[in-house]
Amino acid sequence: MSERPAPTTETQHAAATLDGWYTLHDFRSIDWTRLKAVDPTARQEMIDEFVAFLGSLEEVETRGEGSHAFYSILGQKADVVLMVLRPTFKELEQVELALRKTKLYDYMIPSYSYVSVIELGMYRGSGDGDPYENPHIRARLYPTLPKAAHICFYPMSKARRDGDNWYTLSMDERKDLMYRHSMIGRSYAGKIQQFIGGSTGFDGWEWGVTLFAEDSLQFKKIVYEMRFDEVSAKYGEFGDFYVGNILPKEELGTFLG
Numbered sequence: 001m002s003e004r005p006a007p008t009t010e011t012q013h014a015a016a017t018l019d020g021w022y023t024l025h026d027f028r029s030i031d032w033t034r035l036k037a038v039d040p041t042a043r044q045e046m047i048d049e050f051v052a053f054l055g056s057l058e059e060v061e062t063r064g065e066g067s068h069a070f071y072s073i074l075g076q077k078a079d080v081v082l083m084v085l086r087p088t089f090k091e092l093e094q095v096e097l098a099l100r101k102t103k104l105y106d107y108m109i110p111s112y113s114y115v116s117v118i119e120l121g122m123y124r125g126s127g128d129g130d131p132y133e134n135p136h137i138r139a140r141l142y143p144t145l146p147k148a149a150h151i152c153f154y155p156m157s158k159a160r161r162d163g164d165n166w167y168t169l170s171m172d173e174r175k176d177l178m179y180r181h182s183m184i185g186r187s188y189a190g191k192i193q194q195f196i197g198g199s200t201g202f203d204g205w206e207w208g209v210t211l212f213a214e215d216s217l218q219f220k221k222i223v224y225e226m227r228f229d230e231v232s233a234k235y236g237e238f239g240d241f242y243v244g245n246i247l248p249k250e251e252l253g254t255f256l257g
């Protein structure tokens, strides 16, 4: 497992973070018109090769060296998303390269991507001992992503407006607000699993939020409820939302056939 330095030092302003696996969300659209023109034998070869590619990611996941999720996406923003977790940027690049070398890639159009690192904000401290050795914390920093029926991804930032500036609040104020946020979150235990990727310095927003649920309606419920909470109501700024359904490799043939 990758070794990490001690939690980022808490300055007067920044909350210390624990940082886990690097994360890439790779959203792609399918060039359906071109794909439909491919003869069925060649198309099946492409599908088989892509299934083998997904199989190779599963092997990494089984070894506990990373994780991934593959979902179809509703609407016109994209057709599929591959979310990949790896210990280093280099390993994320290797997955990207392997994807690019598949035949199916030639029929994929990039739609959106997002780079972040699984992050736990230590607003309430991290307890005794080295948090990177704590099995509960490790399970959250280096998770095996759930195989839930549905995914919801969106990037977000905290406001830096005159009047409502998250970054000029005191640590105590932010601790208090985050506590209230976590209490709403906890009321969704068993319904939603959330993965927060810190992306300041990595991508266009400050966090990438990935939610998994068996019941797609829970995404609307939690996001709506959080909108009334001060952290989101005053300080939340959101990018586009991407939602979709799990796409097991066994169903890829039907999806693309």
Ligand code: VOV
Pocket: 015, 119, 120, 121, 122, 123, 156, 178, 181, 182, 184, 185, 186, 188, 189, 192, 193, 194, 196, 207, 209, 211, 222, 223, 226, 227, 232, 236
């Ligand atoms: C299942 C739901 C759920 C739960 C339990 C939960 C709990 C918690 C805890 C305990 C903490 C703080 C410590 C940590 O663990 O990092 C966080 C942190 C964070 N969250 Fe959260 N959140 C949830 C869910 C949840 C949602 C749905 C959203 C989107 C907000 C919305 O309006 O759409 C979100 C956002 C975030 C963010 C951006 C951060 C980092 C903010 C920062 O300033 O650092 N989050 N979150």
